Amino acid sequence: MNIIITFALLAIVVALAMAGRALLKDGRDGAPKSNRMLHALALRVALSVTLFLFILFSYKMGWIHPTGIPI
Structure with missing residues (x-):
């Protein structure tokens, strides 16, 4: 797990780095801007949502358990 x-x-971190690289490289030297940053950030959001849903699913299936702070 x-x-x-x-x-x-x-x-997720790699997708964020790809977006940062696209931000720095696109549109330089008269080249037209591309949608690489948009796609990298959309990928990062999709991965984050998928991870969140996977953690919720894992909790419901009993694969992971909250430890919590003893009261």
């Missing part, structure tokens, strides 16, 4: 969540978080 930890490997899946770690991989998903790494993919």
Whole structure:
């Protein structure tokens, strides 16, 4: 379970880095702007929502349990 969540978080960071690179590279030297940043940010949002839903699904299936703070 930890490997899946770690991989998903790494993919989210990579998508954010791709968006940053597209922001810095697009439109330089008279080149037309592309939609690379838009697609990278849309991918990041989709990965984040998917990770959130996967964590909720894992909790419902009993694969993960909240530890909580003892009262």
